[in-house]
Amino acid sequence: MATRVTHWINGKLWEGTPERSGDVYDPATGEITKTVDLASATVLDDAVAAAKAAFPGWRDTSLTKRASILFAFREILNARKEEVAAIITEEHGKVLSDALGEVTRGLEVVEFACGIPHLLKGGFSEGVSTGIDVYSIRQPLGVVGIISPFNFPAMVPMWFFPIAIASGNTVVVKPSEKDPSATNLIAQMWKDAGLPDGVFNVVHGDKESVDALLDNKDVKSVSFVGSTPIAKYVYERGTANGKRVQALGGAKNHMLVLPDADLDLAADQAINAGFGSAGERCMAISVVLAVDPIGDELVAKIQQRMGSLKTGDGRRNCDMGPLVTKVHRDKVASYVDAGEAAGATLVEDGRGITVDGDANGYWLGPTLFDNVTTDMTIYQEEIFGPVLSVVRVPSYEAGVQLINDHPYGNGTAIFTNDGGAARRFQNEIEVGMVGINVPVPVPMAYYSFGGWKASLFGDSHAHGTEGVHFFTRGKVVTSRWLDPSHGGINLGFPTHG
Numbered sequence: 001m002a003t004r005v006t007h008w009i010n011g012k013l014w015e016g017t018p019e020r021s022g023d024v025y026d027p028a029t030g031e032i033t034k035t036v037d038l039a040s041a042t043v044l045d046d047a048v049a050a051a052k053a054a055f056p057g058w059r060d061t062s063l064t065k066r067a068s069i070l071f072a073f074r075e076i077l078n079a080r081k082e083e084v085a086a087i088i089t090e091e092h093g094k095v096l097s098d099a100l101g102e103v104t105r106g107l108e109v110v111e112f113a114c115g116i117p118h119l120l121k122g123g124f125s126e127g128v129s130t131g132i133d134v135y136s137i138r139q140p141l142g143v144v145g146i147i148s149p150f151n152f153p154a155m156v157p158m159w160f161f162p163i164a165i166a167s168g169n170t171v172v173v174k175p176s177e178k179d180p181s182a183t184n185l186i187a188q189m190w191k192d193a194g195l196p197d198g199v200f201n202v203v204h205g206d207k208e209s210v211d212a213l214l215d216n217k218d219v220k221s222v223s224f225v226g227s228t229p230i231a232k233y234v235y236e237r238g239t240a241n242g243k244r245v246q247a248l249g250g251a252k253n254h255m256l257v258l259p260d261a262d263l264d265l266a267a268d269q270a271i272n273a274g275f276g277s278a279g280e281r282c283m284a285i286s287v288v289l290a291v292d293p294i295g296d297e298l299v300a301k302i303q304q305r306m307g308s309l310k311t312g313d314g315r316r317n318c319d320m321g322p323l324v325t326k327v328h329r330d331k332v333a334s335y336v337d338a339g340e341a342a343g344a345t346l347v348e349d350g351r352g353i354t355v356d357g358d359a360n361g362y363w364l365g366p367t368l369f370d371n372v373t374t375d376m377t378i379y380q381e382e383i384f385g386p387v388l389s390v391v392r393v394p395s396y397e398a399g400v401q402l403i404n405d406h407p408y409g410n411g412t413a414i415f416t417n418d419g420g421a422a423r424r425f426q427n428e429i430e431v432g433m434v435g436i437n438v439p440v441p442v443p444m445a446y447y448s449f450g451g452w453k454a455s456l457f458g459d460s461h462a463h464g465t466e467g468v469h470f471f472t473r474g475k476v477v478t479s480r481w482l483d484p485s486h487g488g489i490n491l492g493f494p495t496h497g
């Protein structure tokens with residue numbers, strides 16, 4: 001019988017009866033392995049109420065104590081990371097090493113958040129006026145909401161909650177209903193680390209719970225990651241309700257390869273960044289811009305490497321797993337049909353490939369198109385699957401123009417041995433995260449992650465100092481301790497002298 005996944009509210013699993021539930025699949029076998037409760041607005045409101053009740057106590061817990069709980073959580077998560085990775089592979093399909101990689105990147109944010117006493121330090125100016133000092137402090141917001149996508153069930157929530165919690169907020173996470181279990185395991189780890197009940201809550205669900213979170217007046221901020229249309233919706237509804245919102249959306253990441261680049265390195269990295277996690281990464285490379293005259297040579301090198309990729313069950317020794325659901329697999333395959341119909345050259349066709357896995361898995365092998373043009377939907381839209389498109393461009397300038405004209409601006413990369421060209425690229429390109437001979441430039445935890453244009457709605461990127469700012473509010477205190485010589489009435493606007 002399928003295991004039931006339910007909410008985690010106020011330090012324990014929810015004991016109610018769900019009004020609705022969804023199925024969770026093993027994408028490598030097509031089997032329903034679990035059911036997940038889909039929260040009603042009432043359940044979401046109960047979780048927010050628990051978080052609200054826990055807030056004053058947690059806000060007033062000393063920085064030293066908060067940091068020590070973060071440290072304990074880091075140790076538990078590190079010790080149990082293989083378990084988290086196994087759950088991710090079981091529900092998402094990505095290969096185990098990749099799943100472990102995402103937990104490791106999440107751990108880095110936890111480690112960053114362990115330094116919260118330093119990160120929250122304010123400024124102090126002594127004697128701004130006679131006997132008057134001014135200092136700045138940053139305080140938590142209250143209850144914060146986090147809504148995450150299916151493709152990084154552990155890492156993406158961890159871009160946010162370690163910093164939110166370390167800063168003194170209490171949290172309600174709404175994971176993707178496609179792979180909900182990792183967050184519940186993480187909730188247990190927080191409890192084991194000594195986090196008070198109610199500080200970290202998990203509500204499973206779909207649109208109904210997202211809307212309830214966006215409308216609940218006690219939720220002060222929302223951190224969303226997902227597709228662009230939903231990100232825009234969440235941003236607009238959340239901000240209309242007076243919340244602070246950061247909503248990270250979709251992507252279409254280009255890799256510009258100049259004629260002087262090391263083409264073997266570029267081909268290796270196009271494969272890694274195009275087909276890693278079956279292309280289900282917001283930082284995946286989906287377009288290679290080959291600057292004349294290297295197109296033929298680069299395509300040949302990519303194609304030759306594709307021959308050695310093994311697609312199959314992520315628990316086996318494979319390079320690439322299945323896609324997350326049958327619906328998504330079929331949608332990605334329909335883009336391959338569309339590219340072919342539009343006249344792109346189908347160099348490698350992932351439809352109907354032989355796999356090392358169950359026949360009922362959601363398979364689509366690595367696919368390569370050449371001679372893709374900008375009027376094709378495979379160029380314009382985010383595919384979010386193992387489909388790499390090569391567009392031939394006549395010059396560096398033409399490549400940059402295409403990238404800057406594209407509505408998405410999450411990540412991009414240039415491959416070249418010319419430092420001057422790379423430097424010009426980093427300056428001219430209208431994209432939030434840039435790689436120079438690095439195809440997936442995901443910033444470290446102490447920098448901030450976020451795209452430009454339709455890849456992010458709101459002003460703050462995730463983690464790093466922007467994350468600390470997002471989860472805190474600034475306050476400035478002007479203070480005078482009694483000095484009778486400066487008393488007296490003066491209705492003028494205060495100036496300092």
Ligand code: NAD
Nearest residue numbers: 148149150175176206207210226227230248249250251282
């Ligand atoms: P999605 O937009 O379908 O879902 C994201 C979240 O929104 C989920 O929790 C889901 O339950 C919820 N949701 C879905 N439909 C909704 C609706 N109508 N109203 C309210 N909430 C809704 O995204 P996904 O398919 O889970 O994830 C893949 C997408 O996420 C891709 O577009 C990818 O580029 C993007 N992504 C972006 C980043 C980034 O940093 N920019 C990172 C990871 C993923």
